[in-house]
Amino acid sequence: MPEDGLLPDDAWAQFGTRPFGLYVHVPFCTVRCGYCDFNTYTAEELGDEVGAGRATYAEAAIQEIRFARQVLGHRDVTIDTIFFGGGTPTLLKSVDLGAIVASAAAEFGLADDVEITTEANPDSVALWDLEELRSAGFNRISFGMQSAVDHVLRTLDRTHDPLRVPAVVDWARQAGFEQVSLDLIYGTPGESMADWEESVEAALACEPDHVSAYSLIVEEGTALARRVRRGELPMPDEDDLADKYLAADERFARAGLEWYEVSNWARSPRHWCRHNMLYWTGGHWWGVGPGAHSHIGGVRWWNVKHPAAYAQRLARGVSPGQGREVLTYRDERVERILLELRLVEGLPVTALDAQGRSHIARLVSEGLLELVSERLVLTQRGRLLADAIVRDLVG
Numbered sequence: 001m002p003e004d005g006l007l008p009d010d011a012w013a014q015f016g017t018r019p020f021g022l023y024v025h026v027p028f029c030t031v032r033c034g035y036c037d038f039n040t041y042t043a044e045e046l047g048d049e050v051g052a053g054r055a056t057y058a059e060a061a062i063q064e065i066r067f068a069r070q071v072l073g074h075r076d077v078t079i080d081t082i083f084f085g086g087g088t089p090t091l092l093k094s095v096d097l098g099a100i101v102a103s104a105a106a107e108f109g110l111a112d113d114v115e116i117t118t119e120a121n122p123d124s125v126a127l128w129d130l131e132e133l134r135s136a137g138f139n140r141i142s143f144g145m146q147s148a149v150d151h152v153l154r155t156l157d158r159t160h161d162p163l164r165v166p167a168v169v170d171w172a173r174q175a176g177f178e179q180v181s182l183d184l185i186y187g188t189p190g191e192s193m194a195d196w197e198e199s200v201e202a203a204l205a206c207e208p209d210h211v212s213a214y215s216l217i218v219e220e221g222t223a224l225a226r227r228v229r230r231g232e233l234p235m236p237d238e239d240d241l242a243d244k245y246l247a248a249d250e251r252f253a254r255a256g257l258e259w260y261e262v263s264n265w266a267r268s269p270r271h272w273c274r275h276n277m278l279y280w281t282g283g284h285w286w287g288v289g290p291g292a293h294s295h296i297g298g299v300r301w302w303n304v305k306h307p308a309a310y311a312q313r314l315a316r317g318v319s320p321g322q323g324r325e326v327l328t329y330r331d332e333r334v335e336r337i338l339l340e341l342r343l344v345e346g347l348p349v350t351a352l353d354a355q356g357r358s359h360i361a362r363l364v365s366e367g368l369l370e371l372v373s374e375r376l377v378l379t380q381r382g383r384l385l386a387d388a389i390v391r392d393l394v395g
Contacts, residue, residue, distance in 0.1 A: 001301055001319055001321035001322060001323050001324050002319065003318035003319055004071075004318070004319065005067060005068075005070075005071045005318075005319035005321060006071060007071065007296060007297065007299055008299060008326065010297065010298065010326075011296055011297030011298060011299045012075070012297060013297060014284070014296075014297040014298065015072070015075055015077065015284055015296050015297045016075055016077050018278075018281075018282060018283045018284055019080040019081065019274075019278045019283045019284070020077045020078070020079055020080055020108075020283070020284050020285065020286075021079065021080055021081040021082065021083065021275050021278045021283060021284070021285040021286075022065075022079050022081070022082045022083070022104055022108075022285065022286055022288060023082075023083050023085065023275075023285055023286070023287045023288065023289075023292055023293075023294075024061060024082065024083070024084045024085070024089070024100060024288045024289055024292075025039070025085055025086060025087065025287065025288065025289030025290065025291060025292040026057065026084060026085070026086040026087045026088065026089040026091070026092055026289065027039055027040050027041055027086060027087045027289065027290050027291065027307055028040070028041060028042075028043075028054055028057070028086065028087050028088060028091045028092070029041070029042055029086070029087055029088050029091070030042065030088065030091065030121075030124075030159065031157060031159055032045075032157070032223075033156055033157040033158060034155075034156065034157045034222060034223035034224040034227065035156055035157075035185075035216060035217075035218070035219070035222055035223075035224040036219075036222065037219035037220075037221060037222050038086070038087065039087075039290060039291030039305050040086060040087045041307065046307065046308075049308040050308060050311075050312075051307065051308045051310075051311030051312055051315070052306070052307045052308040052311070053307075054091060054092055056311065057092060057096070057307065057311075058092065058096035058097075058099050058100055060307075060310060060311040060314050060315075061100050061103075061288050061289060062099065062100060062103040063314040063315070064288045064289070064314055064320060065100070065103045065104055065107055065288060066103070066107060067314065067317075067319065067320075068107070068286045068288070069107040069108065072286075072296075077108065078108055078109040078110060078111050079104055079105075079108045079109070079110050079111065079114060080111045080114060080115070080274065080278070081114065081115045081116075081117070081274050081275035081278055082101060082104060082110075082114065082115070082116045082117070082275070083117045083118075083275040083276075084097060084100075084117065084118040084119060085119050086119060088119070088120070088121050088124050089118045089119055089120065090118060090119075090120040090121070090124040090125050090129065090133075091124060094129050094132035094133050094136065095132065095136075097118065097133060097136065097138070098132070098133070098135075098136030098137070100288075101116060101136055101137050101138070102136070102137075105137075110137075114137075115139065115140055115273075115274045115275060116137050116138045116139055116140065117138070117139075117140040117141065117142060117273070117275060118133065118138055118140075118141055118142070119141075119142045119143075119144060119183075120141055120142070120143055120144070120168070121143070121144050121158075121159075121160060122143055122144070122145065122160040122161075122164040122165050122167075122168045123159060123160040123161070123164055125168060125171070126171070127171040127174065127175065130168075130171050130172050130174075130175035130177065131174075131175045131176075133175070134175045134176045134177060138177070139177060139178045139179065140177065140178065140179040140180075140181070140273075141172050141177050141179070141180055141181070142180075142181040142182070142183060142210075142212070142273075143165065143168055143169065143172075143180070143181070143182055143183065144158075144183050145165050145182045145183055145184060145199075145202075145203060146158055146183060146184060146185045147162070147184070147185065147188065147191070147195070147199045148162045148165070148198055148199040148201075148202035148203070149162070149191070149195045149198055149199060150162065151190060151195075152188045152190065152191045152195055152199070155188050155189060155190055155191075155233070156185065156188055157223075162202065165182070165202070165203075165206060166202075166205065166206050169182075169206040169207075169208065179209045179210060179271055180206075180208050180209055180210070181208055181209065181210035181211065181212065181273070182203045182206065182208045182210075182211050182212075183211075183212045183213075183214070184199060184200070184203060184211065184212065184213040184214070184248075185213075185214055185215075185216050186199075186213060186214075186215055186216065186241065186244040186245070186248065187215045187216040187236040187237075187240060187241045187244060188216050188236075189228075189233040189234050189235075189236070190233075193240075193243065193244065193247065196244045196247065196248070197247060197251075200213075200247070200248050200251050200252075201251070204251065204252070204255045204257075208257075209266065209267050209271040210257075210264070210265070210266045210267070210271050210272075210273065211252060211257055211264070211265045211266075212263055212264050212265075213245070213248050213252075213263055213264075213265070214263050215236065215241045215244075215245070216236050217236075218235060218236065242384050245383075245384060246380070246384075249265075249380065249383075252265045258344070259344060259383070260272050260343065260344045261276070261280065261342050261343050261344070262342040262378070262383045262386055264276070279339070280339045280340065280342070280343060281339070281340065281343075282332075282335075282336060282339075284296045284297065287302075287303065289303065289310070290303055290304065290305050290306060290307045290309075290310040290320075291303055291304070291305040298326060298327045298332060299324060299325075299326050299327070300324060300325050300327060301321045301322075301323065301324030301325075302321065302322055302323060302324070303320040303321055303322060304320055304321075304322045305322075333351070333353075334394050336351055337351060337352070337356070337390055337393050337394055338390050338394075341376065341378065341386065341389065341390060341393070342378070342383075342386055344377065345375065345377075346372060346375035346376050346377035346378070347375060347376045347393075348374060348375050348376075349371075349374050349375065349376060350374070352393055352395070353395050354395075355395030356392070356393040356394060356395040359392040359393060360376065363376075363382075363389060363392065363393075367379055367381055367382070368381060368382035368385060368389055369382055369389065376393075
């Protein structure tokens with residue numbers, strides 16, 4: 001990654017033709033969850049290293065936004081979406097999160113209908129925090145509910161009281177958030193079908209606008225993976241995961257939440273997460289923060305991971321990027337198939353080569369795909385086997 005962060009000339013041909021978003025990675029957590037392999041740190045892990053703490057994080061993030069404006073300076077493109085992820089973004093003061101949004105607005109400008117989202121743990125915000133965030137321009141919030149069952153939350157190392165979830169959803173509504181989303185995880189070791197159904201019903205009782213439900217993945221290098229390897233916990237069972245997905249999908253549909261991506265449901269297209277749609281449809285985004293990834297015009301890069309190293313590079317006036325790659329035509333085609341096939345709008349047949357198209361008739365006859373206006377759309381059964389279908393279509 002060059003220290004000036006400049007992009008290859010070919011990258012500019014596409015920039016400005018698709019939506020542009022800003023992702024802000026906030027790498028701080030109170031407790032590291034055993035299943036998580038994201039770039040996150042607790043206060044104990046960071047210690048007293050200069051530039052590593054929460055107090056100076058907003059300053060570093062704003063420096064990167066200014067750096068991004070320098071790199072992209074000759075293109076006047078406003079920001080369509082901003083997404084704060086982590087970690088737990090709401091461990092930062094609301095005023096700091098608002099300052100980062102204000103910097104993005106000052107440097108790039110925000111679209112009139114900009115979507116500004118933050119993730120939050122149920123125990124990381126109070127009503128006044130949410131009111132301050134709303135005043136700062138945030139209009140969408142995603143709470144990490146994960147489960148409504150105490151023993152499941154303990155296995156996941158989640159620290160919140162399940163009864164806190166309906167309270168924070170209510171507070172978000174009172175604060176004026178236009179969209180509220182809940183995140184769920186299914187397939188945790190020891191989670192019964194009854195446990196999962198209880199979690200789904202508890203989520204629906206909050207009347208969210210959007211729900212994400214992801215199967216638990218045992219990632220190498222995590223505490224959960226070590227527990228599974230030692231035999232303390234079983235690996236998630238594929239049949240159990242499939243049964244829980246189907247149970248959730250049917251309950252969400254009855255409650256008026258329709259799937260729009262394999263793991264995401266919303267009350268209407270107006271409630272789709274536009275920032276994630278930007279990722280899934282080949283949009284462009286700049287990732288701010290330690291370990292954040294960016295993509296513009298077929299160039300993908302990623303920042304150094306440690307918060308202190310990140311802050312030190314920006315203080316020197318150089319890119320925090322650690323490395324980058326230029327996607328080949330095949331890379332972009334494979335990613336398009338992988339991502340767009342997961343959407344309710346489906347994948348255009350024209351995105352496939354001859355070998356990929358040769359599998360369509362069989363996949364349709366097996367009830368895994370539907371052909372709708374020359375687009376391939378996954379059936380409910382196809383959603384369970386999406387990865388295998390992608391392998392066939394990639395060719």
